[in-house]
C-alpha cells in the first residue's frame with residue numbers, strides 16, 4: 336500500500352467546485368455549498384435591484400400606457416432607497432461570491448466542449464455585467480464621474496444583460512445549488528463563520544448609509560454621500576443656483592410664472608400674485624435618484640389651483656420648466672395623477688421660511704411619490720399639452 340504524506344489526506348483536501356483545480360487553492364471555503372448560498376442571496380439581491388431600478392426608469396420615462404399614482408407619498412423614496420442602500424449592502428456578497436468561485440478560472444482543461452465553452456462565456460458576461468452595475472452605481476452616488484459614458488443609459492441597458500445572463504446561469508446551476516443547500520453538510524470547515532462575516536459586512540454598510548434616507552438614523556450615516564441636516568434649511572442640495580447659472584434670473588423682481596400651451600387663457604403671475612392665492616403646507620420628501628431622501632414642510636400654492644386659473648382640466652399633461660437654460664433637469668413632466676393631487680405644490684417656502692435660492696426660489700415644484708430629478712427648481716413656465 337502506498338503511504339501518502341499527511342497533507343494530501345483526502346479529508347483535508349478542499350472540496351473542489353469542479354474537478355481539475357490546481358492544488359494551490361487550499362481554502363476549503365472555495366466550496367460548492369458556500370458558492371450556492373452566496374449565489375442564491377446574490378441572485379435575490381440582483382432581482383430586487385432590477386425591480387427597483389425599473390421603477391426608477393419608468394417613473395422618469397413612462398411608456399405610453401403607464402400611469403404612475405401620486406400615492407403612497409413615499410413609494411419612490413422606498414424603492415430607490417432599497418435600490419441604492421441595498422445595492423451597497425450587497426457589495427460584500429458579490430466580492431465573497433467572486434472570491435469563492437475564482438479558482439474556476441484555472442480549471443483544466445479550460446473548455447471541454449462547445450456547450451461548455453458557451454456556458455463559460457456566459458458566466459464571463461454575467462460577472463462583467465454585475466461588476467459594471469455595482470462599480471458604476473457606487474461611483475455615481477459618490478459623485479465620482481470618471482466614466483465618459485452617460486451613467487443612466489449604460490446602467491439601464493446593462494441591467495438587462497445582467498438579468499438575461501443571470502436567468503441562463505440559474506437555468507444551468509440553479510438545480511445544483513438547490514440540491515447542495517438541501518443536503519446536510521458532511522463537515523463544517525468554517526462556512527457558517529464565513530457567511531456570517533459576509534452578512535455582517537453587508538449589515539455594517541447598510542447601517543452606516545441608511546441614515547441618508549431614514550432621517551432618525553442620520554447620526555450613523557458616516558459612509559453616506561448625502562446626510563440630512565446638511566445644506567440650506569437643513570435639506571441637502573445637489574445643484575446650486577450658482578452651478579446652474581440661474582442666480583440673477585431667480586432674484587430678478589421682474590420674475591413671472593407663465594401658464595401656457597393648450598390653455599383656455601394664458602396666465603402670468605408675479606410672486607405677489609402667487610402669495611395672494613390660497614397657501615397650503617405639505618410634508619413631502621425630496622427623494623433623490625441617488626438614494627438619499629429628506630422630508631420637509633413645503634409651503635405654497637397647489638399646482639392644480641394655478642392650472643385652474645388657466646382653465647386646465649381633465650387629463651392634460653403639464654411640463655414644468657425652469658429658468659435654467661441647459662442641463663437634463665431643467666424641466667419635468669407632470670401627469671394628471673400628480674397635478675390633481677392636493678399635495679402637489681408650487682412651493683414658495685420651506686420649513687417655515689421663504690424658499691432658499693438653492694432650493695428653487697422664487698418657486699419650485701414639489702409632488703408626492705416622485706424622483707428628486709423631477710422636483711424642478713426655479714420654475715418659470717408651465718406648458719400644458
Ligand code: HEM
Pocket residue numbers: 381382384385386387388389391392393395418419422423468469471472473475476487488490491493494497498624625626
Ligand atoms: C451598488 C449597486 C448599485 C447602485 C449604487 C446603483 C445606483 C443607481 C442609481 C443612482 C440609479 C439612478 C440613475 C438615474 O436615474 O439617474 C440607478 C438606476 C438603475 N439601476 Fe442601479 N445601482 C446599483 C445596482 C444595480 C443593479 C445590480 C442593477 C440591475 C439588476 C441595477 C439596475 C438599475 C436600473 C434598471 C436603473 C434605472 C436606470 C434608468 O433610470 O434608466 N442597479 N441605480
Ligand SMILES: Nc1nc2c(c(=O)[nH]1)N[C@H]1C(S)=C(S)[C@@H](COP(=O)(O)O)O[C@H]1N2
Pocket residue numbers: 570571572573574579621622623624657658659662664665666693694695707708709710711712713
Ligand atoms: N432646475 C433644476 N431643478 C432641479 C435640479 C436641477 O439640477 N435643476 N436638480 C434636481 C435634483 S437631482 C434633486 S435631488 C432635487 C433636489 O432638491 P433640493 O436641492 O431642494 O434638495 O432638485 C431637483 N430639481
Ligand SMILES: [Mo]
Pocket residue numbers: 573622623624625707708
Ligand atoms: Mo437628485
